[in-house]
Amino acid sequence: xxxxxxxENLTKVFSRQGQEDFTAVNGISFELFPGECLAIIGESxxxxxxxVNMISRLIDATSGQITLNxxxxxxxxxxxxREVYRTMQMVFQTPTDSFDPRRTLGDGIGESLRNxxxxxxxxxxxxxxxxxxxxxxxxxxxxYPHQVSGGQCQRxxxxxxxxxxxxxxICDEATSALxxxxxxxxxxxxxxxxxxxGQSLSILFICHDISQVQQFADRVLVMYHGxxxxxxxxxxxxxxxxxxxxxxxxxxxx
Amino acid sequence: MEELLRYEHVDISYLGVPTVRDVSFTLxxxEILGIVGESxxxxxxxIKAxxxxxxAEGCVTRGDIWYKGKNLPDLPQxxxxxxxxxxxxxxxxxxxxxxxxxxxxGAQLYETMREHERISKxxxxxxxxxxxxxLGFENGKRILESYPFELSGGMQQxxxxxxxxxxxxxxxFADEPTSALxxxxxxxxxEEMLLVRKTFGTAVVLVxxxxGVIGAMADRVLVLKDGxxxxxxxxxxxxxxPQADYTKALLAAVPKLxx
Numbered sequence: 047x048x049x050x051x052x053x054e055n056l057t058k059v060f061s062r063q064g065q066e067d068f069t070a071v072n073g074i075s076f077e078l079f080p081g082e083c084l085a086i087i088g089e090s091x092x093x094x095x096x097x098v099n100m101i102s103r104l105i106d107a108t109s110g111q112i113t114l115n116x117x118x119x120x121x122x123x124x125x126x127x128r129e130v131y132r133t134m135q136m137v138f139q140t141p142t143d144s145f146d147p148r149r150t151l152g153d154g155i156g157e158s159l160r161n162x163x164x165x166x167x168x169x170x171x172x173x174x175x176x177x178x179x180x181x182x183x184x185x186x187x188x189x190y191p192h193q194v195s196g197g198q199c200q201r202x203x204x205x206x207x208x209x210x211x212x213x214x215x216i217c218d219e220a221t222s223a224l225x226x227x228x229x230x231x232x233x234x235x236x237x238x239x240x241x242x243x244g245q246s247l248s249i250l251f252i253c254h255d256i257s258q259v260q261q262f263a264d265r266v267l268v269m270y271h272g273x274x275x276x277x278x279x280x281x282x283x284x285x286x287x288x289x290x291x292x293x294x295x296x297x298x299x300x
Numbered sequence: 301m302e303e304l305l306r307y308e309h310v311d312i313s314y315l316g317v318p319t320v321r322d323v324s325f326t327l328x329x330x331e332i333l334g335i336v337g338e339s340x341x342x343x344x345x346x347i348k349a350x351x352x353x354x355x356a357e358g359c360v361t362r363g364d365i366w367y368k369g370k371n372l373p374d375l376p377q378x379x380x381x382x383x384x385x386x387x388x389x390x391x392x393x394x395x396x397x398x399x400x401x402x403x404x405x406g407a408q409l410y411e412t413m414r415e416h417e418r419i420s421k422x423x424x425x426x427x428x429x430x431x432x433x434x435l436g437f438e439n440g441k442r443i444l445e446s447y448p449f450e451l452s453g454g455m456q457q458x459x460x461x462x463x464x465x466x467x468x469x470x471x472x473f474a475d476e477p478t479s480a481l482x483x484x485x486x487x488x489x490x491e492e493m494l495l496v497r498k499t500f501g502t503a504v505v506l507v508x509x510x511x512g513v514i515g516a517m518a519d520r521v522l523v524l525k526d527g528x529x530x531x532x533x534x535x536x537x538x539x540x541x542p543q544a545d546y547t548k549a550l551l552a553a554v555p556k557l558x559x
Contacts (some may be wrong), residue, residue, distance in 0.1 A: 089482035090453075196339070225338040225509060230553040254482060257555035284559060298487040299557050300512030 048116065049077035050213055050248050051101065051134075056110035058096050070096040072272040073110065078214070081245035085259040085280070086252050087295070088269035094252045097269070098218050101250070102136050103127060115213065132162070135207035139219040141199035145191040145206075151199075152177075152187025155206040162210060176205040181235055197228035201235065208239070211246075218252045233262055257299060260284060268292050303366075304329050304503050305350070305471055310363035312345050312354065312527075318361070319345050320527040325520075327471065330497060332504040334518030334535065336511060336550070342527040343507045347473040349373065351390055352380045367471070385416050389469035389502075393476040395460030399448040406444030409463050416467055428466065434499055435462050435492060454485030458492050465496055472496065472504045478513050490516055511554050515539055523547045 058071040071093040078084045086094050100107045103119060112120045119130050135158075138144040145154045155176060156169040164172065174184035180201040191199055200220065207215055217236070221229040240247060253259050259266050260280040268276040268283065268291070275289045287293045305327040312320040320342040327333050335343045348354050350365050350372050360373040367388070372380060384390070392398040399408055410424050419427075425444065432440035435458070448456055457477060464472055474493065478486040490513060496502050508514055514521055514535065521538045523531040523546065530544040542548045 089484060226511070227338060227549060227553040230555075255555065256483070257557040260558060261555050281558070284557060294484055296557070296559070298484040300487065300490065300510070300516045 047079055049113075050080050050115055051078040051250070052111075052113040053077075053097075053101060054111045054113070056097065056100055056112065057108045058093075058100055058105070059108045069272055071100065074267075074269075074272075074274050075110075076267055076274065076277070078248050078250060080213070080248055081240070082265065083240065083249040083251055083263045085263035085266045086250070086269055087254060087256055087259055087266060089254060089295075092269040093272040094254075094269050095218055096272075098216055098250065098252055102134060102216055103130065128161075131158075131212075132210055133212055134214040134216065135210070135212040137200070137203050137207050137215065137217045137220040140223050141196060141203045142191045144203055145199065147191055150188055150190055151194070151202045154191075155187070155202060155209055158206070158210050172209065173205075176209055177202070179208070179239075180205040181231075195228075196224055197231060200224060200228075200232055204232075204235065204239075213246060214248050214250065216250045216252075219254070220251075221258065222254065229258070233258065237262065256280075256284065256295060268295070302328055304331075304368070305505075306364075306366040307346075308364045308366065310346070310349065310365060311361045312342070312349050312358060313361045314345070314354075314358045318527065319358075320349075320524075322363070323522075323524070323527075323529050324363075325522050325529070325532060327503050327505060329470065329503055330501045331520065332493075332497060332506060332518045334514035334521040335505065335507045335524060336509060336514055336521060337524035338509065338550075340526075341524040343509075343524055344475050345527075346524070347390075347475060347505055347507055351384055351388055351473065352377065353390075382416075385412065385469065386467045387469055387471070389464035389467065389472040391457075391460050391464050391472065391474040391477045394480050395477075396448055396453060396456040398460060399456065401448055403447070404444065405446055405448060405451075405459060409444070409466060412463060413466055431462055431466055435465070435495060437462070452485075454481055454488050457481060457485075457489050461489070461492055461496060465500065465502070468500060468502075470503060472502050474504060474506045476507055476509070479508065479510065486510075486513065493517065511539070511551065523550065 054075050055073045056071060057073050060068045060070055088094050099105045101112055107120060111118060115133050122130060152173045156173045159169045159172055173187050177184050177186050182198060182201050221232050251263055263280055266280045266283050267274050270291045276283055276292045284296055287296055303326050307323055307325050310323045311318060337343050349360050365372040409428055413419055413424055428444060429440040437443055478489050506518060518535045521535045522529055525546045531538055531547045542551055
């Protein structure tokens, strides 16, 4: 099976005037297959977010190559890059910040549909269906981000990401800012979506909570100081960690 | 059982809206009490009330908070200020932002001590070094000379604990002291707080949403939901045999590592 996403030797070096260069991500390579959920774990500053920001093209890679759906997207710009977001969508850490506070949730969710030329009436119908799919009443389309709880807003953010039926969903710490009961709901929602969509939805899940990853992911990569130090299924990595850092990470879970 | 601190049917409102209702608990010397609950359940409000940190908008509308025979909400501001520090210590969620960024750690700790007692710089340094050494810091002098940004997040939080402990309070309120930290560093901070209790016999009120941290540290636990106490008891009993539906849901939601 061909991977939906392939990262090869991906590197990001931040150059700062008067200071030494800082290598945030140091030549990482991995593949994500259709229908798979791949998690990246590691502590703050390990390079997880920089890695996904390069993959989602929010920042440019210093070197290396990103292949999405057989297309090299490493250096795409303008219209060609916008097309990429039909295949790949993101869910961010803080849901309320990822919506425009002056526009309703329905407006935010429907934006990507309107951008690809779906009519207003059709968009409204689709938005309502998406909200219901993500466990929210359709009336939520008329609410503003500040009128809903963090968990509800994250559900809306997932609905927005799913609007144009992407093949790859990138969740960057999508549950970290939420309470533990709400975290569980979001994980259950993502699991339901995976069960419904099978091979047509792959997830790249960035997280610092290894116990959550064990419940959810098929494979896991452990990042430390910009490198992938260990990879495998969550059970393998947790039960027989080979790297010292991974061992320390697992021992620290209370 | 000897009591150090007692909350009696405490109600707290913000701008007239009740946020905590009818909460009671006691704290014995050297005991660690964990307060758990979701965001907005009133955990932080509850401990801020004891220290008079509710601000202009919040107030205790009913009930008493007794500390060594004194009702804290009734104390004049000046008297309460005298207790805050030498009797009641406080650790904030993000220690890094509770320090002044442009002054050294030493200068800030000295200022805190001088507020409560007459002490020379040399005596302060000797006491600070002794405290840092007891709390397991290797190079106390370097830490006192550092600026907060020169230290890692975990180190800053540990120094926040050391700063509170310099005045040797009998009760230490800790408001989510580990939630902003990575899991490996979280463990160091938990160990540091347990060391504080062991070394000084300090009682701790620990606010956290992480049940793992509570399980590792607390003797008793109070579960809050929407400002009301839904369960209160020994940590082991509450965690292994929860009675309230909400506690059960909270425990079920915690992802457990299958080792």
